[in-house]
Amino acid sequence: MLSNLLGVPFEKEEEYNELTANNFPGTIREIYKSKNKTFVIYIKGIQEEIARQLDKNEDSGRRELEKLKANYIAVFDAEFNLLQNDISVPKGLIFSTILTEGDEIIAWKHPDFFETEEDYIVYYKLKLLN
Numbered sequence: 001m002l003s004n005l006l007g008v009p010f011e012k013e014e015e016y017n018e019l020t021a022n023n024f025p026g027t028i029r030e031i032y033k034s035k036n037k038t039f040v041i042y043i044k045g046i047q048e049e050i051a052r053q054l055d056k057n058e059d060s061g062r063r064e065l066e067k068l069k070a071n072y073i074a075v076f077d078a079e080f081n082l083l084q085n086d087i088s089v090p091k092g093l094i095f096s097t098i099l100t101e102g103d104e105i106i107a108w109k110h111p112d113f114f115e116t117e118e119d120y121i122v123y124y125k126l127k128l129l130n
Helices: 010-019 048-052 059-068
Strands: 024-033 037-046 071-077 082-088 093-099 105-109 123-126
Antiparallel strands (some): 024 037, 071 082
């Protein structure tokens, strides 16, 4: 929503940082275009009251904040008509910019989300089923 946007003069940038410290709006993460569909991965954002409760200066607070950012997919047809939205995506994934010929999205586990460091990377192919 545009009404949630805050602005301050450049000279008062510190005030802006204070005003927006707990502002985590929704955003588009990735856009994928196939032959006849467009897939959009997005997050809805985090309520300011919830973000205010977390200590974003501590590693644990930043991890909790990341865990609250749920990813969703919206699907559009070739004419950009919305077919479906709010499709949940497994948490803790990092999405590549790759969409395979079979309309699969390539992703891998986010090590900070799972708080583990692996000796290898496992890639996942995410495919929406009708």
